[in-house]
Amino acid sequence: MIEPRAREALFMGKITRTITHEMTNILAAIGENSALIEDILSLAGDVSAPTQDRVGRAFRIIEAQINRGVALATRLNSLAHSTDQADTEMDLNDVVEQIASLSARLARLKGIDLKVEAHDRPVRLKANPLRMRMVLFDCLELLLEYLQSGGTVVLKPGERGKIEVKVDFAPEKPIRVADVDVQGLLVSPQWVRLQEYVKGAGGRIEINQTSGELRLILARGKR
Amino acid sequence: MSWKVLLVDDEQDFVSSLAERMELRGIKVDTAFDGAEALEKIEKGEPELVVLDLLMPGIMGLDVLRHITSKHPRTKVIVLTGHGAPEWEDEALRLGAVSCLLKPVKIEKLIESMTEALGLSESHDTDTAH
Numbered sequence: 099m100i101e102p103r104a105r106e107a108l109f110m111g112k113i114t115r116t117i118t119h120e121m122t123n124i125l126a127a128i129g130e131n132s133a134l135i136e137d138i139l140s141l142a143g144d145v146s147a148p149t150q151d152r153v154g155r156a157f158r159i160i161e162a163q164i165n166r167g168v169a170l171a172t173r174l175n176s177l178a179h180s181t182d183q184a185d186t187e188m189d190l191n192d193v194v195e196q197i198a199s200l201s202a203r204l205a206r207l208k209g210i211d212l213k214v215e216a217h218d219r220p221v222r223l224k225a226n227p228l229r230m231r232m233v234l235f236d237c238l239e240l241l242l243e244y245l246q247s248g249g250t251v252v253l254k255p256g257e258r259g260k261i262e263v264k265v266d267f268a269p270e271k272p273i274r275v276a277d278v279d280v281q282g283l284l285v286s287p288q289w290v291r292l293q294e295y296v297k298g299a300g301g302r303i304e305i306n307q308t309s310g311e312l313r314l315i316l317a318r319g320k321r
Numbered sequence: 322m323s324w325k326v327l328l329v330d331d332e333q334d335f336v337s338s339l340a341e342r343m344e345l346r347g348i349k350v351d352t353a354f355d356g357a358e359a360l361e362k363i364e365k366g367e368p369e370l371v372v373l374d375l376l377m378p379g380i381m382g383l384d385v386l387r388h389i390t391s392k393h394p395r396t397k398v399i400v401l402t403g404h405g406a407p408e409w410e411d412e413a414l415r416l417g418a419v420s421c422l423l424k425p426v427k428i429e430k431l432i433e434s435m436t437e438a439l440g441l442s443e444s445h446d447t448d449t450a451h
Contacts, residue, residue, distance in 0.1 A: 122403040122424055122425075123332050123403050123424065125425060126332070126403070127334040129425040130334075130335050130425065131334065134341055134342050137345050
């Protein structure tokens with residue numbers, strides 16, 4: 099029997115897959131009609147060169163925004179597919195790219211530059227795809243909450259016997275994972291949630307405040 | 322160009338403008354907005370090439386593809402679809418589609434794939450519009 103939470107995830111996944119597919123169709127239709135106008139204008143003999151240039155610039159902007167929308171819809175569609183998959187083999191490079199893309203706006207609002215340095219070869223991992231993405235997203239959310247505006251976060255999928263995601267952050271302001279008193283209370287809820295996820299995945303988190311590194315160490319991957 | 326293309330997609334605003342752009346480049350194009358209409362047009366006048374969407378109401382793209390490969394093996398098929406069904410794209414290639422492209426696609430890329438599918442050189446008459 100499927101748990102209510104899992105049913106909710108399946109529902110959201112199905113709706114999101116359908117809508118993102120529709121969004122791509124909409125963007126494709128906009129793009130094709132925009133390109134058709136450009137074709138027609140290029141064939142019209144009575145349009146001045148400056149006007150052609152201005153129109154051309156506007157079309158380039160439309161094209162860039164369509165590409166941006168399609169990239170986001172594609173990432174979101176892929177995320178939605180993860181809601182109905184059991185443990186699956188995946189490439190950590192793809193997962194990190196996807197989460198970084200979907201989190202770009204959150205980072206931008208915080209004034210943080212979010213980058214990915216993909217490994218030069220696939221980093222294979224077998225895990226629950228939705229949980230894996232949630233772990234990474236929580237890790238990012240935690241960082242974005244505590245980092246100073248103007249900083250940079252670089253996500254680096256790595257492989258040293260274990261699957262790692264290394265996050266470089268500006269060390270000027272350490273990550274405040276907890277306001278711990280003598281009884282160990284007042285721990286950041288994001289930190290607790292992150293620890294739970296990572297522990298549940300058989301991994302751990304290491305933070306080096308001095309060098310500005312956070313390592314999310316997950317289960318052993320396939321070589 | 323002497324060859325004829327059938328564009329099959331239920332997104333009418335997309336397929337109509339794509340057809341018009343191809344015609345501006347000298348390609349003879351016919352359109353079908355669902356699988357049933359596509360099968361009817363294929364039976365009436367076997368096109369050299371079909372650009373086929375997979376997810377359509379009624380007869381789905383894969384069923385149209387099965388019909389083409391079994392009844393009209395000389396007709397080449399290029400799948401042009403949105404994302405969301407990678408397993409269907411694999412199945413389409415297994416069934417005989419020449420290639421799978423994702424929307425939105427640049428018309429130059431689509432024409433390049435079409436000429437490759439038909440075994441033609443790329444020095445075709447596309448100088449009407451750029």
